[in-house]
Amino acid sequence: MSAGYTSLTDVAETIAAVASGARSSHTAIIRISGLACASVLESCFVQRPAPVPHRPGRLLGDAVLALPAAGEPARRLPVSVRAIFMPAPRTFTGQDTLEILLPGNPHLLSRVMAVVLAAPGVRAAGPGEFAARAYLAGKMTLQEAESIAAVIAAQSQTQLRAARRVMDGRAGTEFARWAEELATLLALVEAGIDFADQDDVVAIAPEALRARVAELEMQMCERVGIGGGRIGSTARYASCVRVVLLGEPNAGKSTLFNRLLGRQRSIVSDIAGTTRDVIAEPLELTGAGGRRVSAELVDVAGLMDERAAVGGTAGDMVGDFAGPEAAEAARDAVQTADVLLLVRACGAVPSPQLASLAEQLRQHGTIVLGIMTKADQAGLLGSGHDHAAAGELPVCGLDGFGIEPLRAALLDATWRATGHGDGLLPRHQEAVLESLDTLRGLLHASRSRGKGHDGIRPDEFAAASLRAALDALGELTGKVHRDEIIGRIFATFCIGK
Numbered sequence: 001m002s003a004g005y006t007s008l009t010d011v012a013e014t015i016a017a018v019a020s021g022a023r024s025s026h027t028a029i030i031r032i033s034g035l036a037c038a039s040v041l042e043s044c045f046v047q048r049p050a051p052v053p054h055r056p057g058r059l060l061g062d063a064v065l066a067l068p069a070a071g072e073p074a075r076r077l078p079v080s081v082r083a084i085f086m087p088a089p090r091t092f093t094g095q096d097t098l099e100i101l102l103p104g105n106p107h108l109l110s111r112v113m114a115v116v117l118a119a120p121g122v123r124a125a126g127p128g129e130f131a132a133r134a135y136l137a138g139k140m141t142l143q144e145a146e147s148i149a150a151v152i153a154a155q156s157q158t159q160l161r162a163a164r165r166v167m168d169g170r171a172g173t174e175f176a177r178w179a180e181e182l183a184t185l186l187a188l189v190e191a192g193i194d195f196a197d198q199d200d201v202v203a204i205a206p207e208a209l210r211a212r213v214a215e216l217e218m219q220m221c222e223r224v225g226i227g228g229g230r231i232g233s234t235a236r237y238a239s240c241v242r243v244v245l246l247g248e249p250n251a252g253k254s255t256l257f258n259r260l261l262g263r264q265r266s267i268v269s270d271i272a273g274t275t276r277d278v279i280a281e282p283l284e285l286t287g288a289g290g291r292r293v294s295a296e297l298v299d300v301a302g303l304m305d306e307r308a309a310v311g312g313t314a315g316d317m318v319g320d321f322a323g324p325e326a327a328e329a330a331r332d333a334v335q336t337a338d339v340l341l342l343v344r345a346c347g348a349v350p351s352p353q354l355a356s357l358a359e360q361l362r363q364h365g366t367i368v369l370g371i372m373t374k375a376d377q378a379g380l381l382g383s384g385h386d387h388a389a390a391g392e393l394p395v396c397g398l399d400g401f402g403i404e405p406l407r408a409a410l411l412d413a414t415w416r417a418t419g420h421g422d423g424l425l426p427r428h429q430e431a432v433l434e435s436l437d438t439l440r441g442l443l444h445a446s447r448s449r450g451k452g453h454d455g456i457r458p459d460e461f462a463a464a465s466l467r468a469a470l471d472a473l474g475e476l477t478g479k480v481h482r483d484e485i486i487g488r489i490f491a492t493f494c495i496g497k
Helices: 008-012 036-045 106-117 130-134 142-153 157-165 169-195 206-224 252-261 324-335 352-363 403-417 426-449 460-477 484-491
Strands: 014-018 025-033 045-047 059-069 072-086 097-104 122-124 238-247 279-286 292-299 339-345 366-375 393-394
Touching: 014 106, 014 130, 025 106, 025 130, 036 045, 036 059, 036 072, 036 097, 036 106, 045 484, 059 106, 072 106, 072 403, 097 106, 106 122, 106 238, 106 393, 130 142, 142 157, 157 169, 157 403, 169 206, 169 426, 169 460, 206 426, 238 252, 238 324, 238 352, 238 403, 252 279, 252 292, 252 339, 252 403, 279 403, 292 403, 339 403, 352 366, 366 403, 393 403, 426 460
Parallel strands: 014 122, 238 292, 238 339, 339 366, 366 393
Antiparallel strands: 014 025, 025 097, 045 059, 059 072, 072 097, 279 292
16 A cells, blocks of 8 residues: 555554565564554564553563464464554654564564554555654654655765755754745835835845845855856856766667757767767756756767676677777776766667676766667567666657756766765755745846846845745745735834834
8 A cells, every 4th residue: 555645544544664674684673653553562462561660651671472373373473572662642753653673584574564464453654654754743844854765865975964964954954044034035125015105114225135135145056066156157167077878789879969969979870889989079067056067978889798797897898899999998988987878778678787887887986877768669669678667767869858857867967976065955956956046036137127236126026036036945944925924024113003
């Protein structure tokens, strides 16, 4: 059963899952949350854990589970475990919670889980459902819940730092401070528009508004790692990143290469091995908030030797058809890649050699993106390999299908490769960049809209821009409603008015 986290019915149900992973380990944890925890203690245990002094309802200690014997379901086998029962509401999910600690043998885990799930009112938890219940119970913010998944999924110190900034609250505090400043500026601007005839309403001078917006813009720029400073200055480019296209012959690499460049640079042919040399061209990638990456896009010879052993080098896999010079050039290009586009044609069986090579590169810090080309043929070949695998981006270099999503993914990958924005999770970075885009537009407009001064008029344009910037940050901090802005406006009135 999939988890519908907004359903009150689902939240009222009791859920259970192995919380320590499925691999063998010294100790594993089975976590249960919900009203049926007490019935699990009654029906599954022949010896319950002992009460904890001075903690009403809490149990902790050695316990014994009753596990059905294999082939003899009527007979029960005792299994010694450690168990912790924590009554609501002082738990992670805010609900009654039972945790069972036992040896991390996968077979034992599956058998104990079967017993737990057989208890009345207990079902298997969906992905992230414990954290979702903690969020719905007000035990954590959405960002803190998100950081749990980010810490688990982190594959580098950069990603781990970004996740921990959210987990320890530093990121949320920063977002809240920016939102507070935007809400205050919006209130001051709207006060000048809606209550211009009120002498007691304190609006904001254009020069003061511009200075405060510019300061906020610089703080955001520093966090996402792009150039800020004086209005009109160009956001700096991230240092050049080497992006290499690699795949088997006729995988569509050259067609994709040309499409990304926007011009015919590499020869395209149905004849395998047309590309024998390394072809490199500059590729500029731009995105929200002024993110710009200067990349070098590289096309190399296709991999020819399917007999290469798993774990072979790139040079081992480039066959004699392309020639030894092409093999050497391809090996050098792959070894120096910051980002690798691993290209597979629609209908082609994924190569174990390519998979092995990709894993080697990932372990050495290279960012690898899987690409399935010739996506216009998907569903027509009937080979069982005509759909994009998990994590692969389907594209068609001929008609441009999927190119924009690929460009966006490539910008994110190359941006990460430069080490920029390492203090933010990807979703947080996009929200900040969207807000930053709007603020930069507002600051840029100050020159063309200002009448004889280098400031921003507190008019409808400024208010709309500030509202848009605030709404973008609202993806991280929660929306600031109109009533709150009105409250801030009237707070500027004198006492007695």
